[in-house]
Amino acid sequence: MSYIKNIFNKKSIFWIACAVILWMALMVILIVSVNKGNSSFSYKFKSTDDLKDVPVEVSIIVSQSWEDKMDDRNVMGAEYDGTVINKTGKEINDWRLTVTLPAADGYIDSSWNGTYDLGGNILNFVPDRYVYTIEKDSTRTFGFILKSEYIYETFEYEISGKYVTYKEEYPVYWILIVLSIVYFVVFVMFAAMQIKLEIRRRNDDEIIRQTMMMFVNSIDARDEYTKGHSVRVAEYAQLIAGEMGFDQEEVRKIGYIALLHDCGKIVIQDSLLKKPGKLTPDERHEIQQHTVIGGKMLEGFTSLKGAREGALYHHEFYNGEGYPEGLNGKDIPLTARIICVADSFDAMNSDRCYRKHLGKQRLIEELVNNRGIQFDPDIADCMIRLIDSGKIHVSD
Numbered sequence: 001m002s003y004i005k006n007i008f009n010k011k012s013i014f015w016i017a018c019a020v021i022l023w024m025a026l027m028v029i030l031i032v033s034v035n036k037g038n039s040s041f042s043y044k045f046k047s048t049d050d051l052k053d054v055p056v057e058v059s060i061i062v063s064q065s066w067e068d069k070m071d072d073r074n075v076m077g078a079e080y081d082g083t084v085i086n087k088t089g090k091e092i093n094d095w096r097l098t099v100t101l102p103a104a105d106g107y108i109d110s111s112w113n114g115t116y117d118l119g120g121n122i123l124n125f126v127p128d129r130y131v132y133t134i135e136k137d138s139t140r141t142f143g144f145i146l147k148s149e150y151i152y153e154t155f156e157y158e159i160s161g162k163y164v165t166y167k168e169e170y171p172v173y174w175i176l177i178v179l180s181i182v183y184f185v186v187f188v189m190f191a192a193m194q195i196k197l198e199i200r201r202r203n204d205d206e207i208i209r210q211t212m213m214m215f216v217n218s219i220d221a222r223d224e225y226t227k228g229h230s231v232r233v234a235e236y237a238q239l240i241a242g243e244m245g246f247d248q249e250e251v252r253k254i255g256y257i258a259l260l261h262d263c264g265k266i267v268i269q270d271s272l273l274k275k276p277g278k279l280t281p282d283e284r285h286e287i288q289q290h291t292v293i294g295g296k297m298l299e300g301f302t303s304l305k306g307a308r309e310g311a312l313y314h315h316e317f318y319n320g321e322g323y324p325e326g327l328n329g330k331d332i333p334l335t336a337r338i339i340c341v342a343d344s345f346d347a348m349n350s351d352r353c354y355r356k357h358l359g360k361q362r363l364i365e366e367l368v369n370n371r372g373i374q375f376d377p378d379i380a381d382c383m384i385r386l387i388d389s390g391k392i393h394v395s396d
């Protein structure tokens, strides 16, 4: 899941969104085009007209006739065969035909390929399903037996229906298909590349982390009471950064910076670090130098931006009474202010040779009381929230 989370970072989401918007725009164009293409038509003409320019031509001819009877009177029976020719260059469907006969006389005896309704001299024809569609340049036939006094030879026609256009007829459809394939291929390649990069990044991360751990453990392990201190400070700093809304990459960086915050202690003598009693001013000054030494050590560590500042300024106080430079407020780099809270919290939450760790209540009191004094008030509040929510465990 975390791989997927990394694949869909802000940049990739932007490009995916652009691709989706383009795809959807083309889709809308295609739908509109198809709907527009499926427009209705209606043509009206007479059988005596020149039908050369009529897009949907209709003709009805009498194929045979005979004498017949209707209501005891002599009439003519005739077979009328009709043809519809689609010359529109497009497929048509849902067509209807209205034929105006020369006279209102007679009745339909039988029919084929459709149903008929004769009212006066108006004959309405609705084709059966199987002749409902007429492909381009094709014909459909129909017919009926009409008994009437005369045999009719001239008619007026009105044919209506709908043009059918298929999405394949539009270039935009093929653009969509090609784009979809391209998107799919690019997405798969991109995802595979991202996963590969992520695996490599995690591997590199692990090497860096383990190297740093080896180094900081060698510092923390010198004193029984500070064992694991740097690792815990790094964890707290990351939780604070996460609570403050930093992104995943920034949180990861702050973890590394915090891990190295006390690296300057490597040159401080054991006798001073482990001294159980009160320190003399000189000794205190010497220990405080771990910030300056750490800052110098990390000066060349340019691949981890902020590492130097984290080591150099993590003992600065928000009110300017810290060391080594007496910076105050927001002049202290943010990472150093976060480490300051995380570092002090771990000190208060751990046993020392001269005192036991503080209880939860006391610890929160210390954080509150030192808001704006030692700690950045916002970061202290953040830490209190993390403690209250149980995300940071306080020793009993």
Ligand SMILES: [Fe+2]
Pocket: 261, 262, 290, 314, 315, 343
């Ligand atoms: Fe420190």
